[in-house]
Amino acid sequence: MSEALRIENLSKAFESQGVRKQILHKLNLTIEEREFVCVLGPSGCGKSTMLRCVAGFEKYEGVIYCNGKVVNKPSTDRIMVFQDYNQLFPWKTVEANVQYPLKVTGIKDKKELKRISDEYLAKVNLTGYQRYYPHELSGGMKQRVAIAKALALKPGIILMDEPFAALDAITRNKLQRELYQISTDEQLTVIFITHNIQEALTLGTRVLLMSEDGDIVIDRINTLEKPVKPSVKGYGEMWDLFSQGLEGNYPRENRGERRA
Amino acid sequence: MRKYRDLIIQVVFVIVCGVCWQLYAKSRNLMGFPSLDVIFNRLVYCFTNERRPILQYLFNSILSILKGLGIGALLALIFSSLSVSSHVFGILYNLVVSVFDLLPGVALLPILMITIGANDTSILVLVIHSVVWPMSRNLIDGFRTTPQIYVESGRNLGLNIAGMVFGIYIPSSFASILSGVKVGWARAWRGLISAEMIFGAAQSAGIGVFINNARTVWIDYPAVYAAIVLVIVVGVIVEYGIFLQIEKATIRKWGMVR
Ligand SMILES: Nc1ncnc2c1ncn2[C@@H]1O[C@H](COP(=O)(O)OP(=O)(O)OP(=O)(O)O)[C@@H](O)[C@H]1O
Ligand SMILES: [Mg+2]
Numbered sequence: 073m074s075e076a077l078r079i080e081n082l083s084k085a086f087e088s089q090g091v092r093k094q095i096l097h098k099l100n101l102t103i104e105e106r107e108f109v110c111v112l113g114p115s116g117c118g119k120s121t122m123l124r125c126v127a128g129f130e131k132y133e134g135v136i137y138c139n140g141k142v143v144n145k146p147s148t149d150r151i152m153v154f155q156d157y158n159q160l161f162p163w164k165t166v167e168a169n170v171q172y173p174l175k176v177t178g179i180k181d182k183k184e185l186k187r188i189s190d191e192y193l194a195k196v197n198l199t200g201y202q203r204y205y206p207h208e209l210s211g212g213m214k215q216r217v218a219i220a221k222a223l224a225l226k227p228g229i230i231l232m233d234e235p236f237a238a239l240d241a242i243t244r245n246k247l248q249r250e251l252y253q254i255s256t257d258e259q260l261t262v263i264f265i266t267h268n269i270q271e272a273l274t275l276g277t278r279v280l281l282m283s284e285d286g287d288i289v290i291d292r293i294n295t296l297e298k299p300v301k302p303s304v305k306g307y308g309e310m311w312d313l314f315s316q317g318l319e320g321n322y323p324r325e326n327r328g329e330r331r332a
Numbered sequence: 333m334r335k336y337r338d339l340i341i342q343v344v345f346v347i348v349c350g351v352c353w354q355l356y357a358k359s360r361n362l363m364g365f366p367s368l369d370v371i372f373n374r375l376v377y378c379f380t381n382e383r384r385p386i387l388q389y390l391f392n393s394i395l396s397i398l399k400g401l402g403i404g405a406l407l408a409l410i411f412s413s414l415s416v417s418s419h420v421f422g423i424l425y426n427l428v429v430s431v432f433d434l435l436p437g438v439a440l441l442p443i444l445m446i447t448i449g450a451n452d453t454s455i456l457v458l459v460i461h462s463v464v465w466p467m468s469r470n471l472i473d474g475f476r477t478t479p480q481i482y483v484e485s486g487r488n489l490g491l492n493i494a495g496m497v498f499g500i501y502i503p504s505s506f507a508s509i510l511s512g513v514k515v516g517w518a519r520a521w522r523g524l525i526s527a528e529m530i531f532g533a534a535q536s537a538g539i540g541v542f543i544n545n546a547r548t549v550w551i552d553y554p555a556v557y558a559a560i561v562l563v564i565v566v567g568v569i570v571e572y573g574i575f576l577q578i579e580k581a582t583i584r585k586w587g588m589v590r
Contacts (some may be wrong), residue, residue, distance in 0.1 A: 129484055146487045159481050162586045163503040168527025172499075176489045 076229050076261045077103040077126065081134040084121055095121050096286045103229070108255050108262045110272035110323065112314055113282030119265045122282075123231050126263065127152045139228050149228040151221075153235045157214045159329055160206040160221075166193065167202035170221045177225065192220040195254055210317065212243040219251065223258065232264045237272065248274050252299065269314045274300045281317040289322045291316065366554045374554035375467035375561060384555055386542055390562060393528065393538035396452065397520055400459025404516060408464050412471035413497050425468070433465035437523035442529055450531050455524065455538075462523040470512025474505020507583045514575055519571075525563065539563060 082099040085092050095118040103109055113119045125132040128146035136143040138150055147178060151173075153159070154199050160169045170189040179185055193199055196216035206214055215235050220231050236244045252275055255262060272279045281290035290313065297304045302311075316322065357367035361498075366374075378386035401438060415422035437458045442558025444454040478501050486500040502509065539559055546555035583589050 078537065128487065129487065144491075146484075147490055148488070150488075152484070152488055154481055154484075156481050159485055161482065161485070161500075161503065162588055163506065163582070173489050176491060176495070176499075205586055 074105050074236060075102060075137075076105045076107070076139065077101075077263075078137040079122075079126070079134070080136070081124065082136065083133040084118070084125060084130065086121075089310075094131075094286075096125075099288065101280075103261065103263065106259045107259050108260065108264065108275055108277045110264045110266055110276030110279045111282060112266065112269060112272050112318060114284055114318055114320075115267070117284050118286035119282055120233050121286075123152070123233050123263060126150060126229075127231050127298060142204050148173065148225050151169065151227040151230055153215075153222050153230065153232045153236060155217050155234040155237050157211045157238065159218050161314075162206050162212055164205075165202065166198065166204050166206070166209070166217050169206070169217055173221060173225050188224050192224040195223065195257075196220045196250060200251070210243075212239050212247060215239070215247065216250075219254075223254065223260075229261045229263065232285055234265050234267065237267065244271070249299075250260050250270075251275060260276065269311055269318075270302075272314065273303060273310055279310075279314065281314055281322060283317075283322065284320060290317050336352075340557050341432040350396070366557060370554050371557040371561065372550075375558040378555060378558050384542075384546075384550070384552070386539070386559060386562065389537055389539045389542040389559075390566070392536040393524060394566070395536070396455050396538060397459055397517075397524055399515060400456055400520055400524075401463055402518070403456070404460040404463030405467060405513065407460065407469035408471055408512070408516075411464075412468050412475060413464075413493075413501075415468075415472055416475045416501075417493065422472075426472075429465050429468050429472075432461070433469065435461075436463045437519070438530070441527060446505050452536055455527055455531070459520045459524055459529050462519035465559075466515040466519065467509075467512040470515070471505065474508035474512075475501045477503040477508075506586075507588055510579060510583065512573070514571075517570060517575075518567075521563075521567065 079101040082096050083094070084096040085094045087093075099122065101304075111119050111122075113114050124190075126136055126138070126143065128143050129152075143150070157307065160166075161172070162170060166185075167189045170192060170194060171185045172187055174230045175189060179188070189202070190199070193202060196219055198213065198216055198297050201209065201213065206217070209217070218235070236247050240246065248271060254260070255275070264272075264274065264275060273294060276294045279290075279292050279294050283289040292310070292313075294310075296306055296310065300307065302308075315324075354368050357365050357370075375386075378384040411425055412420065415425040440458065440461060441454070444457055448454045448457065449520070482500050482504050483496070486496050489495075491499055525540040525543075526536065528538040529544045539562065543556055543559045546552045579589075
């Protein structure tokens with residue numbers, strides 16, 4: 073396996089109302105290609121901030137390498153999928169939303185664009201919805217389009233910030249299964265932020281916990297048998313570990329970066 | 333159903349107004365208050381007769397307004413893009429817009445006459461003046477309220493400034509741009525006709541000149557009314573035939589307005 077992303081000594085502070093607040097302190101993290109890394113952590117600990125630094129949306133201290141190149145601005149090799157349903161452009165059809173980034177990156181041939189968008193919309197089970205406008209879709213369908221749009225670009229890494237958080241439980245489970253299938257088929261490299269332990273254990277090949285003060289305090293390879301169900305061996309222990317961790321009770325010796 | 337009923341109410345109202353008009357006009361027989369059939373006949377006469385080439389006048393007005401709208405919209409686009417990308421330009425332009433937006437174009441006429449002269453350029457400047465400020469207001473407003481998530485989606489694709497403006501900011505602000513164009517058009521259309529009436533015969537005489545001539549030269553009041561009817565018809569066509577259709581083909585289709 074080769075390295076997809078390396079974060080070295082990432083620090084980030086925000087200044088608001090004249091008060092400087094340090095969110096991330098010298099965070100280190102290395103992600104290999106084809107890893108599906110789920111990040112858990114209490115609200116406000118800095119998960120989105122880390123992801124936004126990786127995406128290139130924020131200035132930061134430290135260094136982030138993506139495929140060996142230093143990250144200093146957004147780029148299509150790191151595509152963000154947001155939590156907000158309204159990330160699609162309402163003025164474009166489903167199909168045009170998927171095609172637009174491809175056009176921007178230089179694919180001009182109409183047939184080729186059509187072929188790619190059809191292929192990826194099929195992967196997220198949206199064949200037949202090509203001509204719909206986003207406002208004619210449900211929240212779950214919009215998130216599927218957003219995923220198809222990200223996949224179609226074949227980015228080095230996909231950054232997902234709680235993409236399913238606003239969905240109802242049934243839709244959420246369905247999308248988890250779909251995403252799991254796609255990620256194994258396509259051998260995706262993903263950072264996936266979530267509040268949901270079940271979701272992290274289902275999707276992740278590796279699961280991290282970020283503590284209240286923005287450190288990665290648990291870093292586990294997910295060895296649970298796939299497909300992950302609450303009944304598989306070891307599920308309960310993993311669940312307890314992260315559930316305790318989210319409340320601030322994590323094994324202190326695990327501090328710092330995982331060394332394989 | 334309700335829509336249908338509303339339409340009937342409106343039609344009945346218009347008919348009642350027409351009948352009242354007709355009765356009054358017939359009973360008094362005033363020169364300044366011709367009956368509807370006289371106005372209508374005059375309109376037909378103006379359409380067909382060389383001596384009152386109303387369509388030629390109308391065409392001139394529409395041409396000036398299209399030119400003015402085009403240039404005004406372009407200027408508004410450039411200045412608005414600059415003012416959202418540069419803070420200093422933004423605050424200065426904001427000031428300029430608030431000052432000039434309050435100034436009726438007709439009030440500028442004496443100055444334009446003395447500096448530029450009573451010609452087409454003055455009229456063009458006036459139309460641009462009526463368009464540029466309200467459009468800028470709406471554009472800037474639309475740009476500023478473009479949802480962060482669209483902006484970030486655009487940045488994620490590595491779009492440059494032009495790509496962001498045309499790919500993200502403009503479509504996302506389409507609703508306010510459209511209302512800016514509407515306000516701009518309405519002001520320009522009114523401003524233009526007033527200016528034409530004040531100028532008298534400019535180089536290419538518009539419908540305002542026609543009205544003025546009908547009143548002072550030809551002493552033909554039915555023609556004045558015919559011109560007014562035409563001005564209203566153009567307004568209605570633009571409002572329902574053009575703006576409404578654009579709205580239906582864009583923001584309504586996109587679900588960006590209720
Ligand atoms: N633009 C900003 N300006 C000032 N403070 C910010 C900004 N963005 C984030 N913060 C602060 O940084 C901290 C971390 O925010 P972040 O969004 O990364 O948390 P999170 O872990 O993603 O939380 P959640 O799980 O609720 O999404 C919060 O305390 C927040 O107030
Ligand atoms: Mg967050």
